[in-house]
Amino acid sequence: QLRLLESGPGLMKPSETLSLTCTVSGGSFSETHYYWAWIRQAPGKGLEWLGSCYYSGNTYYNPSLKSRVTISVDTSKNQISLNLKSVTAAETAVYYCARHEGVVFDFWGQGTLVTVSS
Amino acid sequence: SSELTQDPAVSVALGQTVRLTCQGDSLRSNYASWYQQKPGRAPVLVIYGKNNRPSGIPDRFSGSTSGDTTSLTITGAQAEDEADYYCNSRDSTGDIFVFGTGTKVTVL
Numbered sequence: 001q002l003r004l005l006e007s008g009p010g011l012m013k014p015s016e017t018l019s020l021t022c023t024v025s026g027g028s029f030s031e032t033h034y035y036w037a038w039i040r041q042a043p044g045k046g047l048e049w050l051g052s053c054y055y056s057g058n059t060y061y062n063p064s065l066k067s068r069v070t071i072s073v074d075t076s077k078n079q080i081s082l083n084l085k086s087v088t089a090a091e092t093a094v095y096y097c098a099r100h101e102g103v104v105f106d107f108w109g110q111g112t113l114v115t116v117s118s
Numbered sequence: 119s120s121e122l123t124q125d126p127a128v129s130v131a132l133g134q135t136v137r138l139t140c141q142g143d144s145l146r147s148n149y150a151s152w153y154q155q156k157p158g159r160a161p162v163l164v165i166y167g168k169n170n171r172p173s174g175i176p177d178r179f180s181g182s183t184s185g186d187t188t189s190l191t192i193t194g195a196q197a198e199d200e201a202d203y204y205c206n207s208r209d210s211t212g213d214i215f216v217f218g219t220g221t222k223v224t225v226l
Binding site: 037039046047048049052060062063096100102103104105106108109110111 | 148149150151153159160161162163166167172204206207208213214215216217218219220
C-alpha cells in the first residue's frame with residue numbers, strides 16, 4: 001500500500017522560508033501518469049492546492065502563490081519537497097502531500113501542521 | 119477564492135438519502151472528484167470520473183454531473199458518513215486545480 005509521510009518544522013516565524021518533505025513508500029515513485037502535489041488547509045478552512053510535480057521534475061504551481069513556491073523531487077530518496085518563501089501567519093495550516101492523476105487525488109499523507117507565529 | 123461552490127452544511131436522517139452539489143463553470147468540460155474528510159484526518163477519495171468508486175468505498179456513494187453541477191449522493195446515510203465533503207476539479211483555464219468550498223454533512 002502506498003504511503004506518504006510529510007515532515008517539517010512545526011513552528012516558524014513570519015518571513016521565514018517553509019521547507020517540507022514528503023517521503024513516499026510502498027509503491028513506485030516514478031510510475032508514469034502520476035503527479036505529486038502539495039495541498040494545505042488552514043484551521044477550520046477548506047483545501048488549497050499549492051502545486052504539483054512529476055517525477056521527471058516538471059512542475060506547475062497555483063498562480064496565487066506567485067514566485068514564492070518551489071516544488072522539487074528527489075527520485076533517489078522517493079521524496080517531494082516544498083519550499084514556500086516569506087510565510088505569514090495566515091499560512092498557518094496543515095500541509096498535505098498527495099498523489100494524483102488529473103483531478104483524482106487518490107493517496108494522501110497524514111498531513112503536518114505548520115504554525116507561523118512571532 | 120474557489121471557483122467551485124458547495125452548500126456549507128446539510129443534514130440527513132440516518133438511513134435516508136442526501137445529495138451534495140458542487141457548481142462551477144469549469145465542470146462543463148472537466149470531471150470532478152469528491153473527498154470525505156473527518157476531523158483531524160486527511161481527505162479520502164470517494165468518487166472520481168463519471169461515477170467511479172475507489173476500492174473500499176461503499177456503494178451507497180455515487181456521483182453524477184449535469185451541466186455546470188456535479189453531485190455526490192449518499193443513499194442510506196450511515197453515522198460514519200458524518201464528515202466534511204469536498205469536490206475538486208480544474209479551474210476555468212484548465213491550468214490549476216481547485217477545491218470546492220466544502221459541505222459539512224450531519225447525520226441525525
